[in-house]
Amino acid sequence: MIRKVAVLGSTGSIGIQALEIIHASPELELHSLLCGSNLDLLLKQKEYYAPSIAAIASPCGNCPDDIISGQEVLQKVIDGADTVLNAIVGSAGLHASLICSDRGITLALANKESLVVGGELLRDHITAGGIIPVDSEHSTIFRCLHGELRPVRSITLTASGGSARYISVDKLQTAGADEILNHPTWDMGERITVDSATMVNKAFEVIEARWLFGGIQIDVVMHPQSIVHSFVRLEDGSWKALLGKPDMKVPLQYALQYPDRGLDLISDDSPLDWGALEFSELDNRRYPAFDSVVRAGQDGRTWPAAANAADEVAVAAFLARKISFGDITTVIEEVLAGHTASDITDLKSIMEADRASRVEAERIVKRLC
Numbered sequence: 001m002i003r004k005v006a007v008l009g010s011t012g013s014i015g016i017q018a019l020e021i022i023h024a025s026p027e028l029e030l031h032s033l034l035c036g037s038n039l040d041l042l043l044k045q046k047e048y049y050a051p052s053i054a055a056i057a058s059p060c061g062n063c064p065d066d067i068i069s070g071q072e073v074l075q076k077v078i079d080g081a082d083t084v085l086n087a088i089v090g091s092a093g094l095h096a097s098l099i100c101s102d103r104g105i106t107l108a109l110a111n112k113e114s115l116v117v118g119g120e121l122l123r124d125h126i127t128a129g130g131i132i133p134v135d136s137e138h139s140t141i142f143r144c145l146h147g148e149l150r151p152v153r154s155i156t157l158t159a160s161g162g163s164a165r166y167i168s169v170d171k172l173q174t175a176g177a178d179e180i181l182n183h184p185t186w187d188m189g190e191r192i193t194v195d196s197a198t199m200v201n202k203a204f205e206v207i208e209a210r211w212l213f214g215g216i217q218i219d220v221v222m223h224p225q226s227i228v229h230s231f232v233r234l235e236d237g238s239w240k241a242l243l244g245k246p247d248m249k250v251p252l253q254y255a256l257q258y259p260d261r262g263l264d265l266i267s268d269d270s271p272l273d274w275g276a277l278e279f280s281e282l283d284n285r286r287y288p289a290f291d292s293v294v295r296a297g298q299d300g301r302t303w304p305a306a307a308n309a310a311d312e313v314a315v316a317a318f319l320a321r322k323i324s325f326g327d328i329t330t331v332i333e334e335v336l337a338g339h340t341a342s343d344i345t346d347l348k349s350i351m352e353a354d355r356a357s358r359v360e361a362e363r364i365v366k367r368l369c
């Protein structure tokens with residue numbers, strides 16, 4: 001049976017690659033497209049891929065009649081889909097994940113922020129097997145755990161260290177956006193590229209892994225080549241991993257075709273192409289935000305939502321050349337230091353922590369400018 005897919009965040013790095021996969025697969029049909037504000041690209045995608053529905057999240061005064069926007073837009077793009085790919089960036093993606101959870105729709109999840117800020121509310125959908133990870137590390141672990149009948153010892157997430165890995169610690173504080181956006185191994189959207197350089201992205205992935213894989217010990221190891229996409233350590237101490245040239249189409253195709261569909265060849269590399277594979281410990285001096293955000297995840301409640309909101313504001317200010325690279329960590333740490341956490345009971349409690357933390361982060365950014 002043909003699987004109908006809704007692509008949320010269709011104009012972004014993940015969304016664009018997902019559209020190519022869906023287009024190439026006779027078993028997948030594009031049901032709907034949603035973007036944030038990039039109407040020009042959305043119109044091109046609509047013309048080329050011909051989905052049943054195309055929608056834009058921002059208010060759109062000059063939209064053609066066949067592009068929907070406004071209230072209930074999320075419900076409309078999700079209605080009728082068998083699988084929803086959530087590739088929206090930021091905590092803005094949470095609402096869509098919650099709709100999938102409420103309706104029992106399979107969620108191919110790239111938007112890790114859904115679990116970072118709202119894992120508590122997605123718990124039942126995870127337990128029901130409704131979330132298939134798209135992040136390459138989590139997809140790897142998901143695949144490595146498949147077929148393992150005995151509990152595993154630990155999970156090890158690999159981290160390239162982003163562009164910050166090649167800049168001296170002294171110069172990192174004042175590194176510019178062009179330098180930071182030049183990721184050595186992955187070609188991604190701007191926020192995740194900056195988050196890779198601060199390792200906030202890896203801290204988010206630790207939180208994401210905790211929600212997806214339960215109480216298993218989680219470690220992080222530096223691996224600059226991004227060939228090993230993470231490890232699972234089995235009961236007898238052996239390591240299981242997925243290796244290959246970094247390409248997000250691999251985890252994307254896996255999530256969209258899961259559990260029982262054939263997979264096309266994406267990566268035709270050979271071990272001879274990889275060169276030496278290096279692993280080392282994470283250097284906390286280079287990535288000071290990592291520990292702060294992991295701790296926020298351990299503390300739970302609305303701490304991770306505050307960390308994410310602070311990071312979203314700080315990264316936007318950095319990309320707008322208002323604050324320095326080192327200031328991103330300052331904003332996150334100061335927002336967390338002033339945050340009063342509350343229990344997560346519903347979306348409203350998360351959105352309130354998100355709003356208050358953004359206000360505080362904006363105030364800190366103004367001071368640092």
Ligand SMILES: NC(=O)c1ccc[n+]([C@@H]2O[C@H](COP(=O)([O-])OP(=O)(O)OC[C@H]3O[C@@H](n4cnc5c(N)ncnc54)[C@H](OP(=O)(O)O)[C@@H]3O)[C@@H](O)[C@H]2O)c1
Pocket residue numbers: 008009010011012013014015034035036037038039057086087088089090092110111112113134135136186187188189190191192248
């Ligand atoms: N890129 C990667 O390789 C990669 C790998 C693993 C995980 N991820 C995760 O995947 C997600 C997307 O990353 P990305 O790199 O693809 O980001 P991106 O290139 O910045 O694209 C973000 C997408 O989200 C849309 N969007 C923003 N706000 C929205 C809103 N309020 N409602 C609906 N759509 C909205 C954007 O639309 P406009 O273009 O119209 O603004 C765009 O289509 C992130 O959570 C990221 O952490 C990405």
